Amino acid sequence: xxxxxxxxxxxxxxxxxxxxxxxxxxxxxxxxxxxxxxxxxxxxxxxxxxxxxxxxxxxxxxxxxxxxxxxxxxxxxxxxxxxxxxxxxxxxxxxxxxxxxxxxxxxxxxx
Amino acid sequence: xxxxxxxxxxxxxxxxxxxxxxxxxxxxxxxxxxxxxxxxxxxxxxxxxxxxxxxxxxxxxxxxxxxxxxxxxxxxxxxxxxxxxxxxxxxxxxxxxxxxxxxxxxxxxxxx
Numbered sequence: 083x084x085x086x087x088x089x090x091x092x093x094x095x096x097x098x099x100x101x102x103x104x105x106x107x108x109x110x111x112x113x114x115x116x117x118x119x120x121x122x123x124x125x126x127x128x129x130x131x132x133x134x135x136x137x138x139x140x141x142x143x144x145x146x147x148x149x150x151x152x153x154x155x156x157x158x159x160x161x162x163x164x165x166x167x168x169x170x171x172x173x174x175x176x177x178x179x180x181x182x183x184x185x186x187x188x189x190x191x192x193x
Numbered sequence: 194x195x196x197x198x199x200x201x202x203x204x205x206x207x208x209x210x211x212x213x214x215x216x217x218x219x220x221x222x223x224x225x226x227x228x229x230x231x232x233x234x235x236x237x238x239x240x241x242x243x244x245x246x247x248x249x250x251x252x253x254x255x256x257x258x259x260x261x262x263x264x265x266x267x268x269x270x271x272x273x274x275x276x277x278x279x280x281x282x283x284x285x286x287x288x289x290x291x292x293x294x295x296x297x298x299x300x301x302x303x304x305x
Contacts, residue, residue: 115294124285124296125236132292169235173294179224180251181287181294183236 084108086184088170093190094160102155102187104170112175116144116155119167119186128155128168157189165191195220195290197297205303206276213272214300216286221266224289227259230299231282239284242269276304 085107094100106114113132117125131137131146131153143156155168170184196219206212216225225242240248240261248261263269273280281304286297 113292117296124298127293127295130292171236171294179289180226180238180241182238183228186235 084172084174084182086170086172086182088168088184088187090185091188091190093192094157096160096162096191096193098160099156099158100160100189102157102168102170102189104153104155104184106151106153106170106172106184108151108172108174110175111148111172112179113173114144114146114153115169115171115173115181116142116153117169117171117183119169121166125169160191162191162193165189194293195222195288195295197286197288197295199284199286199297199300201300202298203301203303205305207305208277210276211272211274212276212302213270214284214286216269216271216288216297218267218288220290222288222290223266224294225263225269226287226289226294227261227269227271228285228287228296229282230285236285239271242271273302276302278304280304 088104116128119125129144136145141158146153167186169186171181173181198217200215227239228236239254240250242263244263260272283299285299
């Protein structure tokens, strides 16, 4: 089975840096996704990590350690529009390569 | 990349009726999935839509309640059968293109 844990809520200040952690346990692993979801909208793809290390994409970076079952999403130079839910999701390598989502972290960016 | 559209975008239905949601992808994709997202919660996988064969359902979801079709590599339907208020949710179609998994805009279903 799969289990994904991430904090329920976080608050940060505009212009700051925030790190959202995700730990997972899975019987098979074929990549980890991060999605952003604003209220009332569909999830938007942010990143995909399948190998260990840091992937940087503009203000957003994602890190993966497969041996530790750990990932984080780093958001730099926070903007008010970054207030959203951030979903960590793990794709397995059996049973159709399905992707299972964590409960999501609701990020509040304050001025 | 893949662009996914869904119809209808929202509907209000009476208890006991059924609704079929359509999902169209603008390119051929290998994997298609259906998720449900209830208010304030994360996404729950309902099933994997298999092209040319029966869908693979997750625990807690059955074919009689959520029949799925996938006649080709770009189209799938999900039917919510014999609806009850507990089925009120957002239903999301998803497809994998390369390493990325994309989502449709969702269908917001309200059952009265």
